[in-house]
Amino acid sequence: MIIYHLNLFTKITLKISLIFYVLVLLNFAHAQQYGLIRGTVMNKENGQPLPAVNIMIKGTLIGASTDNKGRFLISKIKPGNYTLIASIVGFKKEELKNVLVESGKETYLEVRLEPGAVQIGQIIVTAGKHEQTFSDVPASISVVQAREIYSRNIVNVDDALRYIGGVNLIESQISIRGSSGYSKGVGSRALVLVDGIPLITGDTGEPIYESMPVNFIERIEVLKGASSALYGSGALGGVINIITKDLPDFSSSWLKLYGGFYDKPTYKQWQWTNSTQFLNGFALTHSRKFGFFKTLISLSRIEDTGYRKNSRIQRWNIFSKSLVEFNPSQKLSISLNYLDQRRNNFLYWKSLDSALVPTDDQLGDMVISKRFSTNAMFKNIVTDKFIYLIKGIWYHTNWRNNVEFSYDHSISNYVDLEFQFNYQPSLKHILTSGIELSANSVKSNIFGNRSGFNSAIYFQDEYKFYDNFKSTIGMRIDIARMQLMKTLAQFNPKLGISYSIWEDLNFRFSAGRAFRAPTVSEAFTSTTASGISVIPNPNLKSEKSWCYEIGSNYKISDNILFDAAIFQSDYENLIEPKFVSTFTGQFQNITKARIRGLEISLNSTWFKDLANFNLSYTYLNPKDLTENQSLKFRSKHLLYTNLLLRFIPFTRTSGSTRQYQLGIDFRYLSKIDRIDEQFKLYIKDSEERVPIYLLDMNFSYEDKYFDVPIKFSFHINNLLNYYYVELVGNLAPLRHFVFRVETAF
Amino acid sequence: MRKVLCLIFALLIFSGCDKGLSPPLPEKVDQGINGIIYYQGNYPDSLREHRLIAAKMYRKYRSINEILNLILSGSDSIQVYPPITSPPLPLAKIDSLEYKFSLPPATYKYIAVVQSTGDLIDSTKWKVVGVYGTYNEIFQPYEVTVKLGEYIENINIIVNYDNLPPQPFY
Numbered sequence: 001m002i003i004y005h006l007n008l009f010t011k012i013t014l015k016i017s018l019i020f021y022v023l024v025l026l027n028f029a030h031a032q033q034y035g036l037i038r039g040t041v042m043n044k045e046n047g048q049p050l051p052a053v054n055i056m057i058k059g060t061l062i063g064a065s066t067d068n069k070g071r072f073l074i075s076k077i078k079p080g081n082y083t084l085i086a087s088i089v090g091f092k093k094e095e096l097k098n099v100l101v102e103s104g105k106e107t108y109l110e111v112r113l114e115p116g117a118v119q120i121g122q123i124i125v126t127a128g129k130h131e132q133t134f135s136d137v138p139a140s141i142s143v144v145q146a147r148e149i150y151s152r153n154i155v156n157v158d159d160a161l162r163y164i165g166g167v168n169l170i171e172s173q174i175s176i177r178g179s180s181g182y183s184k185g186v187g188s189r190a191l192v193l194v195d196g197i198p199l200i201t202g203d204t205g206e207p208i209y210e211s212m213p214v215n216f217i218e219r220i221e222v223l224k225g226a227s228s229a230l231y232g233s234g235a236l237g238g239v240i241n242i243i244t245k246d247l248p249d250f251s252s253s254w255l256k257l258y259g260g261f262y263d264k265p266t267y268k269q270w271q272w273t274n275s276t277q278f279l280n281g282f283a284l285t286h287s288r289k290f291g292f293f294k295t296l297i298s299l300s301r302i303e304d305t306g307y308r309k310n311s312r313i314q315r316w317n318i319f320s321k322s323l324v325e326f327n328p329s330q331k332l333s334i335s336l337n338y339l340d341q342r343r344n345n346f347l348y349w350k351s352l353d354s355a356l357v358p359t360d361d362q363l364g365d366m367v368i369s370k371r372f373s374t375n376a377m378f379k380n381i382v383t384d385k386f387i388y389l390i391k392g393i394w395y396h397t398n399w400r401n402n403v404e405f406s407y408d409h410s411i412s413n414y415v416d417l418e419f420q421f422n423y424q425p426s427l428k429h430i431l432t433s434g435i436e437l438s439a440n441s442v443k444s445n446i447f448g449n450r451s452g453f454n455s456a457i458y459f460q461d462e463y464k465f466y467d468n469f470k471s472t473i474g475m476r477i478d479i480a481r482m483q484l485m486k487t488l489a490q491f492n493p494k495l496g497i498s499y500s501i502w503e504d505l506n507f508r509f510s511a512g513r514a515f516r517a518p519t520v521s522e523a524f525t526s527t528t529a530s531g532i533s534v535i536p537n538p539n540l541k542s543e544k545s546w547c548y549e550i551g552s553n554y555k556i557s558d559n560i561l562f563d564a565a566i567f568q569s570d571y572e573n574l575i576e577p578k579f580v581s582t583f584t585g586q587f588q589n590i591t592k593a594r595i596r597g598l599e600i601s602l603n604s605t606w607f608k609d610l611a612n613f614n615l616s617y618t619y620l621n622p623k624d625l626t627e628n629q630s631l632k633f634r635s636k637h638l639l640y641t642n643l644l645l646r647f648i649p650f651t652r653t654s655g656s657t658r659q660y661q662l663g664i665d666f667r668y669l670s671k672i673d674r675i676d677e678q679f680k681l682y683i684k685d686s687e688e689r690v691p692i693y694l695l696d697m698n699f700s701y702e703d704k705y706f707d708v709p710i711k712f713s714f715h716i717n718n719l720l721n722y723y724y725v726e727l728v729g730n731l732a733p734l735r736h737f738v739f740r741v742e743t744a745f
Numbered sequence: 746m747r748k749v750l751c752l753i754f755a756l757l758i759f760s761g762c763d764k765g766l767s768p769p770l771p772e773k774v775d776q777g778i779n780g781i782i783y784y785q786g787n788y789p790d791s792l793r794e795h796r797l798i799a800a801k802m803y804r805k806y807r808s809i810n811e812i813l814n815l816i817l818s819g820s821d822s823i824q825v826y827p828p829i830t831s832p833p834l835p836l837a838k839i840d841s842l843e844y845k846f847s848l849p850p851a852t853y854k855y856i857a858v859v860q861s862t863g864d865l866i867d868s869t870k871w872k873v874v875g876v877y878g879t880y881n882e883i884f885q886p887y888e889v890t891v892k893l894g895e896y897i898e899n900i901n902i903i904v905n906y907d908n909l910p911p912q913p914f915y
Contacts, residue, residue, distance in 0.1 A: 266764065267767060267768050269768040270768060352766065352768055352769055353768045353769060355766070355768065685769075688766055689766075690765045690766055692765075693765075720764075721764070722764060722765045723764060723765035723766040723767065724765045724766060725766065731766065
């Protein structure tokens with residue numbers, strides 16, 4: 001009966017919303033006369049054009065970012081006087097006041113940005129599903145810029161996430177502020193998006209980082225804390241939004257080649273081969289523009305022979321992104337991604353004495369996967385006060401586990417369609433709302449043949465009481481249905497407040513509820529591997545959480561930004577694998593948990609952006625309230641630092657193209673207090689773990705030869721050759737050396 | 746900022762010293778010989794030293810001094826049980842004594858019980874009183890090969906004070 005009422009409620013709400021949106025659309029369908037702003041943004045020091053600068057028109061929803069030649073165009077602007085904000089990391093934010101826009105006319109601007117400042121006015125899109133400045137967001141958000149990502153040799157997107165404050169990974173299972181432990185790779189308590197579109201598998205509900213476009217990241221935004229009020233299931237610990245680069249306006253090709261090798265282990269007992277273990281890869285990309293159509297296609301391959309026995313990886317990846325610009329206010333972007341991968345499966349070591357060799361039954365074990373995704377986004381700027389987006393994705397995965405005595409396989413499809421509306425009825429309100437529908441189907445010998453359907457509606461109002469005091473109220477209703485399981489309904493509200501005492505000192509408060517519906521793999525897995533059986537549990541309920549946070553950021557000086565936050569997350573019904581008998585496990589709602597903590601970060605830039613130093617420290621007190629012990633698989637202390645030094649010979653004004661760069665990353669994670677006791681039964685030396693100290697270093701040199709830019713870089717990961725485990729019985733990568741060459745032509 | 750940098754530097758130094766996980770240390774491997782020494786005949790008065798030796802070579806030594814020098818110089822050609830830094834075997838009259846003599850892996854051609862009525866370094870007072878020999882000829886030394894991690898059992902030696910073996914000196 002309750003389900004019937006919920007269904008009825010959803011249908012009515014959906015209908016009302018649709019009518020509302022149609023009315024709004026009709027309202028704006030009246031032809032109006034608009035003006036436009038065209039301009040160029042340059043470096044004040046050397047006059048060079050600045051790409052990827054965010055331009056926002058204050059008091060509207062519209063903006064643009066500059067292309068490779070520093071150019072931008074904003075259309076559909078009602079006549080009037082405006083203030084434009086231009087911002088990019090490493091440069092001082094510039095506010096251009098009294099920009100006059102006249103009906104049917106074009107206003108031209110030349111903006112010059114001064115280098116050497118940390119950004120409190122940085123533009124982000126994840127917190128409110130529209131462009132906002134960093135200081136307006138009532139939640140903690142970390143942003144990793146492209147230059148930080150590409151200074152490292154990142155092969156998978158998850159490698160880039162390891163350097164973000166408050167984030168850590170166990171294998172590829174991501175945890176934001178301790179939200180996740182380790183649940184055998186299924187389910188994710190952080191929602192991973194690519195350009196705002198969820199990229200999770202239909203069967204295990206996890207993000208597959210290998211199939212994300214690692215070579216085209218503009219930045220990664222990490223929204224910390226419960227975010228289901230806007231994003232729905234999975235955003236329990238937060239949201240990771242990978243924003244890809246805009247397509248260039250000209251034809252171009254890039255080539256990236258890299259090769260490297262792993263160091264030999266120090267201890268004789270661990271030397272399982274006399275051969276050197278190599279890793280190598282390439283990415284070849286070409287972009288082209290045909291009138292209003294821009295496209296990019298990339299082919300990449302990686303091969304890693306692995307530092308452990310039976311851990312070889314071979315991967316081919318094809319990525320394509322196209323953009324159709326019908327006019328400056330209507331754009332359609334389409335991405336395609338195909339991945340073909342063969343990866344040996346190293347589940348756990350034989351013993352600490354043979355830490356780089358798996359048990360004999362794992363030898364030859366291999367996972368063969370083919371994954372295909374296509375997503376599309378249509379953006380229409382109806383007026384400067386109203387924008388709508390239609391986003392969709394189809395994600396197909398097909399994997400099989402080639403083990404001698406078993407042949408596990410799964411084919412899944414995940415489809416998501418979202419209609420999003422941003423409307424600014426007055427200068428005080430910004431409304432964001434939408435409807436999201438998703439469906440998944442799975443055919444698998446271990447999960448069975450399953451299908452599910454989810455529908456959701458969300459609404460958010462950002463209300464400006466005063467220029468320096470804003471509130472955000474939002475809510476979302478999700479209905480999740482899966483075969484053989486009860487329909488799950490979830491209402492997630494949120495409240496956020498941001499208050500600027502003065503421009504450089506901001507306070508924020510947020511409280512919100514989040515949930516994660518069980519995945520097919522958690523509810524229906526039925527398999528046996530390495531003597532351990534997993535049995536289904538269709539009675540699983542959704543995980544739920546309440547998160548609260550108080551934080552502040554303070555710009556100590558033009559070049560130093562300090563941020564601090566205290567937070568608490570209360571979790572219930574956490575789905576964890578549990579042994580129901582000695583060798584039989586099942587996913588169950590067992591854990592009630594509370595995670596309290598604090599996080600501080602410091603971002604600084606020196607010598608006109610030639611040196612950057614960033615630091616973040618997170619303290620977690622993760623309590624398992626069911627067992628009154630520390631939560632499993634959590635480090636209490638996380639300290640990450642990053643130093644990036646650039647050296648440009650002569651002077652910045654000389655126009656020198658030569659540049660040297662040195663990057664150093666240091667990460668410390670305290671020893672995990674607890675792991676699953678049952679691991680002891682089948683993994684020898686499973687209790688062996690240590691705190692993690694990791695030092696990575698990279699050096700690069702770039703110049704132009706015959707007008708062709710070329711960049712050489714050398715990377716040493718795990719420079720100290722420190723031996724540690726993230727996951728029980730899995731020694732993390734040994735020191736390895738990589739040499740990389742990149743060019744564009 | 747200075748404090749933060751110092752803390753990071755300290756962490757770096759600390760982490761540089763530590764290599765993290767390492768393979769477990771191998772369990773201490775021991776090997777040698779064990780058996781019983783049987784005492785017969787008239788037990789000597791005023792016994793001051795009483796030990797077991799195992800020599801890799803069997804030859805006539807110029808004097809007991811040569812043997813003592815070899816032992817004191819730390820040469821591994823002759824092993825002593827108990828080591829000379831430890832108290833000797835029991836000095837009071839006994840009928841038999843069980844022993845366990847830890848030895849480096851090697852072939853030992855001469856295993857004997859030696860005694861002295863004088864000080865450890867008084868070469869004139871030392872005598873060989875028992876030899877591990879063949880079944881038929883108990884004074885004919887019998888070689889023993891000690892392998893890594895193995896104890897050879899039943900290396901029994903008879904000490905007959907009324908019938909001492911030939912002394913290995915010129």
